[in-house]
Amino acid sequence: MKTNSAIPLPVLFDREKLREDLQKIATDEWISHYRGDHYEGGWAVTPLRSVGGHSAVIYSSPAGTNPNFYKDTPILERCPYFQTAIKWFQCQVNGARLMRLDPGARILEHTDDMDDGNTLELRIHIPVETNPRVEFWVDGKLVPMQEGEVWYADFNLPHSVNNNGSAPRTHLVLDCSVNPWLETQLERGQQIAQISAFLNGIGIATRPATLEAETFLPGVKIEAGCILYDFEKLQHPGDLLHEAGHIAVVPAEERKHMTGNVGMDDKNAMGDEIAAILWSYAALKAIGLPPEAVFHQDGYKGQSEWHIENFTGGNYIGLPLLEWFGMAAGGQKAIEKGVKPFPAMIRWLR
16 A cells, blocks of 8 residues: 555544543652654553453553554543544454654654564554644654644654654554555545645645535635535535635636635536636646546536546646736747746646
């Protein structure tokens, strides 16, 4: 299975409930990490699922992927929201523990052996408490983990952590056996992360949110020019690009006022829809996603394959609109302007 150095999973846990359970951990239930050569300062562990369910056992074992080898500890039994977080994972969760790094402490660069040659575990981090001055490095890249988020990282790669802040940094850490469900979550999480990073980078804001009301595209809503997405309801990450296309092709002064099902009642709705669809194709090409990520079978009124066939064949329906908006150019017009032809874009926002 291909893995990246770090991938956020498509779920967001309640930060306050995580902290409530953290407060139930007694001072004497924190055990200093046994690898004293890996850190400076205070680094402590509280087992939630351990070998035999013992509250004083903080190490893992190569045999841990055998069912029932790890068991819940009495500490986990009094922490209902930690239980909820663990049960979200529809895969075998082996070891689980809280890991606290004190203010000013450092975890020195090292690697973990997560693959014994026969079985593969993935290590998942859920920040329970953190601060802006925590630096979590994986393979030379800074990973911006926030409270309530869920992150996979390849800890076979060199990694280190610096807590430069004045408060502890505590993560809920799970070791999970790989199955198709977990692979799907990683794929969805990676696509959402790639799309969000691209959109934020070109000036279209995105952020996760809880969407109570039904939306035109499940789990996606435009609000004041920002794209909100609900991890639980979002069925296709590529829908973010479709909605972003609607934002991108309107005049700049209109973007910040866009809310709801944009363009549905506008006199220019058809033209904007065609331009937005073609824009989303250019965006997925720039990101490196397959056409099916956006043009999936659940959308486009059964014409997804038709769009893919036309666009991949160089028949760019709607390109005159993008050219008129000054956003792209094709064929001879690209040569005349001295720019790369579509699907390269001259500018991403009208």
